[in-house]
Amino acid sequence: xxxxxxxxxxxxxxxxxLLILAFPESRKNWARWTALGFSVVDLxxxxxxxxLYNTATGNYQFIERVNWLPALGISYYVGVDGIGVPLVLxxxxxxxxxxxxxxxxxxxxxxxxxxxxxxxxxxxxxxxxLDLFMLFFFFELAVFPKxxxxxxxxxxxxxxxxxxxxxxxxxxxxxxxxxGALAMYFAxxxxxxxxxxxEKAGFDTxxxxxxxxxxxxxxxxxxxxxxxxxxxxxxxxAAPTAVSMLLAGVEMKVGAFAALRVAIMLLPDGARAxxxxxxGLATVNVVYGAFIAMIQTDFKYVIGFSSVSHMGLVMIGxxxxxxxxxxxxxxxxxxxxxxxxxxxxxxxxxxxRAHTRDIDKLGGLVQKLPLATLGFIVGGLVSMGMPGxxxxxxxxxxxxxxxxxxxxxxxxxxxxxxxxAAYILLVIRRVFFGQASPxxxxxxxxxxxxxxxxxxxxxxxxxxxxxxFPSLMTPILETGVDHILKLVGGA
Amino acid sequence: xTNHLLSVILFFPVVAALAILVIPASRVKAIRWVSFxxxxxxxxxxxxxxxxxxPYQEGYQFEEQFIWYSAISSSYHxxxxxxxxxxxxxxxxxxxxxxxxxxxxSERVKAYMALFLMLETGMLGVFFALDxxxxxxxxxxxxxxxxxxxAQWGGEKRNYASIKFILYTMAGSLGLLLAIQLIGVTTGTxxxxxxxEIWKDKQxxxxxxxxxxxxxxxxxAFVVAFAIKVPVWPFHTWLPDAHTEAPTAGSMILAGxxxxxxxxxxxxxxxxxxxxxxxxxxxxxAILATLAIIFGALSAFSQNDFKRLVAYSSINHMGFVxxxxxxxxxxxxxxxxxxxxxxxxLQMFNHGLSSAGMFFLVGVIYxxxxxxxLEDYGGIYALVPVYGSILIFTAMSSLGLPGLNGFVSExxxxxxxxxxxxxxxxxxxxxxxxxxxxxxxxxxxVLHGPVNEHLHGHLSEINLREILVIAPLxxxxxxxxxxxxxxxxxxxxAVMFAFSAL
Numbered sequence: 007x008x009x010x011x012x013x014x015x016x017x018x019x020x021x022x023x024l025l026i027l028a029f030p031e032s033r034k035n036w037a038r039w040t041a042l043g044f045s046v047v048d049l050x051x052x053x054x055x056x057x058l059y060n061t062a063t064g065n066y067q068f069i070e071r072v073n074w075l076p077a078l079g080i081s082y083y084v085g086v087d088g089i090g091v092p093l094v095l096x097x098x099x100x101x102x103x104x105x106x107x108x109x110x111x112x113x114x115x116x117x118x119x120x121x122x123x124x125x126x127x128x129x130x131x132x133x134x135x136l137d138l139f140m141l142f143f144f145f146e147l148a149v150f151p152k153x154x155x156x157x158x159x160x161x162x163x164x165x166x167x168x169x170x171x172x173x174x175x176x177x178x179x180x181x182x183x184x185x186g187a188l189a190m191y192f193a194x195x196x197x198x199x200x201x202x203x204x205e206k207a208g209f210d211t212x213x214x215x216x217x218x219x220x221x222x223x224x225x226x227x228x229x230x231x232x233x234x235x236x237x238x239x240x241x242x243x244a245a246p247t248a249v250s251m252l253l254a255g256v257e258m259k260v261g262a263f264a265a266l267r268v269a270i271m272l273l274p275d276g277a278r279a280x281x282x283x284x285x286g287l288a289t290v291n292v293v294y295g296a297f298i299a300m301i302q303t304d305f306k307y308v309i310g311f312s313s314v315s316h317m318g319l320v321m322i323g324x325x326x327x328x329x330x331x332x333x334x335x336x337x338x339x340x341x342x343x344x345x346x347x348x349x350x351x352x353x354x355x356x357x358x359r360a361h362t363r364d365i366d367k368l369g370g371l372v373q374k375l376p377l378a379t380l381g382f383i384v385g386g387l388v389s390m391g392m393p394g395x396x397x398x399x400x401x402x403x404x405x406x407x408x409x410x411x412x413x414x415x416x417x418x419x420x421x422x423x424x425x426x427a428a429y430i431l432l433v434i435r436r437v438f439f440g441q442a443s444p445x446x447x448x449x450x451x452x453x454x455x456x457x458x459x460x461x462x463x464x465x466x467x468x469x470x471x472x473x474x475f476p477s478l479m480t481p482i483l484e485t486g487v488d489h490i491l492k493l494v495g496g497a
Numbered sequence: 498x499t500n501h502l503l504s505v506i507l508f509f510p511v512v513a514a515l516a517i518l519v520i521p522a523s524r525v526k527a528i529r530w531v532s533f534x535x536x537x538x539x540x541x542x543x544x545x546x547x548x549x550x551x552p553y554q555e556g557y558q559f560e561e562q563f564i565w566y567s568a569i570s571s572s573y574h575x576x577x578x579x580x581x582x583x584x585x586x587x588x589x590x591x592x593x594x595x596x597x598x599x600x601x602x603s604e605r606v607k608a609y610m611a612l613f614l615m616l617e618t619g620m621l622g623v624f625f626a627l628d629x630x631x632x633x634x635x636x637x638x639x640x641x642x643x644x645x646x647x648a649q650w651g652g653e654k655r656n657y658a659s660i661k662f663i664l665y666t667m668a669g670s671l672g673l674l675l676a677i678q679l680i681g682v683t684t685g686t687x688x689x690x691x692x693x694e695i696w697k698d699k700q701x702x703x704x705x706x707x708x709x710x711x712x713x714x715x716x717x718a719f720v721v722a723f724a725i726k727v728p729v730w731p732f733h734t735w736l737p738d739a740h741t742e743a744p745t746a747g748s749m750i751l752a753g754x755x756x757x758x759x760x761x762x763x764x765x766x767x768x769x770x771x772x773x774x775x776x777x778x779x780x781x782x783a784i785l786a787t788l789a790i791i792f793g794a795l796s797a798f799s800q801n802d803f804k805r806l807v808a809y810s811s812i813n814h815m816g817f818v819x820x821x822x823x824x825x826x827x828x829x830x831x832x833x834x835x836x837x838x839x840x841x842x843l844q845m846f847n848h849g850l851s852s853a854g855m856f857f858l859v860g861v862i863y864x865x866x867x868x869x870x871l872e873d874y875g876g877i878y879a880l881v882p883v884y885g886s887i888l889i890f891t892a893m894s895s896l897g898l899p900g901l902n903g904f905v906s907e908x909x910x911x912x913x914x915x916x917x918x919x920x921x922x923x924x925x926x927x928x929x930x931x932x933x934x935x936x937x938x939x940x941x942x943v944l945h946g947p948v949n950e951h952l953h954g955h956l957s958e959i960n961l962r963e964i965l966v967i968a969p970l971x972x973x974x975x976x977x978x979x980x981x982x983x984x985x986x987x988x989x990x991a992v993m994f995a996f997s998a999l
Contacts, residue, residue, distance in 0.1 A: 050905060144826060177729070330568075330569060330682075333568055387641060390667075392637060392638065392641060393633065393634035393635075393637045393638050394634060394638050398634070399566060402569065402630070402678070403568065403569055405674075405678045406678050406681055406682050407567060407676070409678050409679055409682040410682055412705070413679075413703050416678065417675060420671050420674065420675055421671070422882075423667070423674075424664065424667050424668045424669065424671060427663065427664060427667050428660075429663055431644070431660060431663065431664075432660070435648065435656060435660075439648070439649065440656070476565070476566045476568070477564075477565075477566070477567060480567065480568040483568075484568060
């Protein structure tokens with residue numbers, strides 16, 4: 007039997023989570039080092055997966071299948087395609103970075119790291135699921151740690167509100183999606199949750215058009231699509247740094263990925279019928295999200311809304327149903343994940359030292375936090391879609407796709423680029439440069455830790471490398487896109 | 498020829514910038530000298546390229562092509578013709594001079610020098626790119642270092658000026674970005690030589706508009722992006738602010754090279770890709786150019802801030818570049834058009850020399866007096882005769898005095914444009930009269946008249962390092978003024994190869 011690489015990647019964090027819970031409460035360092043050790047190994051394995059994935063054959067690889075409930079057609083069935091592989095890498099990367107930036111958590115670190123690890127298993131599981139039931143299982147697995155981590159370690163003022171809002175939104179979304187999924191299960195008449203079987207089920211057009219919005223928008227809530235996006239900024243801001251990183255960096259991609267895998271790939275006729283609406287909503291995401299980000303006075307809310315804006319581009323890419331658009335969406339998911347993880351980690355570093363997120367009360371931080379500033383600037387340039395960084399190579403094909411499918415969308419959504427530039431540059435200037443506000447005691451601000459430095463440098467370099475050499479990732483994504491195009495009947 | 502000289506020139510500054518980041522921040526002197534020496538390397542290599550370049554060979558030379566972004570069929574395709582060769586030389590010459598001029602910077606020297614070197618790569622990339630996407634990559638990427646140079650080392654209103662600069666340019670480039678995407682989607686390639694053949698005959702329809710309407714919109718999208726950079730009136734309002742607030746060396750590069758990127762965009766992209774539209778709208782372009790020449794001169798005349806005056810003079814002088822380009826757009830391929838284009842390209846080079854020189858000299862006097870107000874100077878020729886003489890010399894080049902470089906190029910533009918656009922060119926020559934007026938006004942208030950009391954004893958003469966910065970510029974001004982054949986020949990051949998077929 008071949009080495010079960012995917013299962014190991016998926017369950018390694020959960021194993022660490024269980025192990026950490028078994029440690030005595032007082033051994034804080036044990037929890038930290040275990041979490042770090044396991045997440046580093048997980049990341050290495052994800053890199054191995056990335057390198058071993060055969061782009062020549064494409065399709066689903068590293069498949070593992072164990073019957074679980076044969077009577078209902080449910081099995082433990084995992085495998086990855088070209089869209090999933092980069093996301094697995096992203097998930098493992100952000101989990102590791104989240105561990106590093108949470109190093110100094112002193113309040114119940116044992117539970118914190120354990121929950122963080124379970125969250126990791128949940129997101130990685132979704133990216134690898136080939137069984138619809140399993141996908142929902144992993145999807146819902148995240149609810150519990152997410153809720154608790156925000157409610158316990160979140161920012162004191164809004165954590166209850168943020169946690170509750172997030173949980174309810176996502177719960178309702180996934181319920182709606184589940185209804186649609188069950189409809190597919192019954193309509194297929196195959197008594198199986200196997201998505202590869204369902205891909206071939208050949209649902210009739212009326213059925214697809216009826217159920218597509220349930221599945222797509224149900225999942226897209228987690229992807230932050232307008233008008234169901236408002237959980238995202240509130241949830242991100244309320245959450246502790248590592249959870250914000252995972253929420254915006256990976257969880258939003260879980261939503262987008264599930265919407266792609268279940269709704270678009272299984273109900274392609276529905277996707278074509280509903281694409282105009284998705285275009286419309288996602289364009290609102292891009293432009294409106296950027297405007298709202300511009301008027302925020304809270305540092306963390308700026309980034310929260312910027313995620314809403316950027317995820318709109320992913321949705322636009324999906325809705326084009328073209329080679330360029332889907333490729334760009336895949337790149338944008340990875341690029342935005344890395345970028346926003348970096349953003350939130352820097353926001354956390356600033357907040358931990360300045361004890362405020364009010365932009366007016368910050369300033370001049372470059373003197374004390376030069377590397378964090380540099381990291382934020384790199385993230386900002388990615389966000390602005392500046393060439394040479396990963397944002398550009400992701401957004402450019404999305405817009406090309408949009409020109410093919412809906413030129414008006416390209417013309418309107420491009421406004422998001424310049425609005426983003428405006429708010430990012432203003433935030434950089436007001437937080438990191440200029441005069442420190444009188445209430446900020448710069449002399450007492452300490453530099454960032456080694457762990458923080460590793461995170462900032464690593465994430466920045468990844469975005470620059472991808473921006474300069476897009477072919478590090480495009481061959482893998484192209485195989486995934488080819489498969490999707492075969493299903494939707496495109497070129 | 499398959500050497501990688503261009504790539505070396507292009508990326509050496511970035512590598513040097515990264516190396517500088519490793520030097521400890523306290524060793525300011527080392528950082529300065531390493532940056533200066535590093536910036537000389539691309540200059541020396543570009544001299545070598547100049548010598549190896551064959552002006553009598555049609556097409557691009559020193560070409561390199563690798564697949565860069567296969568998924569959307571964009572490649573790293575670079576190469577130069579005579580026009581880009583001239584611009585390359587200008588860039589690699591001005592960068593070391595600007596770095597030498599920046600030796601007085603004492604705050605965060607490391608970041609400053611690294612940004613400057615990265616800026617050089619951005620600018621050179623635009624001149625080298627033979628792939629539309631690659632062009633845009635470098636076009637945008639140069640904004641970032643310039644933004645930070647203005648925002649971090651600029652004058653009092655630097656925050657406002659820097660944001661205005663970058664947002665103005667980025668917003669202006671949105672149309673360009675969309676048009677590039679449209680071209681990529683409809684033709685399936687970004688390769689410029691290929692596009693020059695197929696794009697002009699390409700039929701396309703979007704939003705139910707006809708091919709000619711779509712192309713006209715795309716044409717204007719290109720024009721606006723480049724017009725903002727040049728800047729052509731009425732897209733110029735970012736320029737006085739950015740120039741005035743930028744640090745001295747930043748203004749040198751901004752006026753010396755960055756403005757040329759816009760004009761280069763017209764030459765490399767607009768005219769070859771849109772020959773029909775160019776003919777159609779060439780007249781409009783000529784009117785804008787005339788207005789830029791006249792208003793630029795009048796605005797410069799009314800300034801009482803020395804640096805702002807020089808900034809407005811750029812609008813005035815770049816107007817002649819656009820006038821030449823407009824003439825070529827209107828009557829592509831004719832003798833007059835080629836003359837005008839020769840003048841335009843040479844004017845780009847000349848304005849690079851004179852504006853960099855003028856901004857530098859303004860910086861020299863500002864560092865000593867901490868004022869830029871014309872009424873705060875007065876009679877300083879008596880105090881600093883060497884500086885005064887250099888200022889007069891450089892100003893005369895800017896004014897277009899026969900025997901210096903500015904005259905040659907402005908004469909060529911006017912000679913070429915006059916038969917094409919009689920009235921606009923005639924009006925532009927009236928603008929030339931105002932050019933004389935504002936330059937003489939500046940010279941009079943700075944150098945002549947009664948000596949300002951405050952300046953007695955505080956003003957030191959221009960020092961050796963500063964003379965080293967200005968000397969190469971002065972030599973070139975005189976050389977091109979007296980014997981322009983060496984550079985005009987290169988430009989003329991390139992213009993004939995590139996534009997006769999249109």
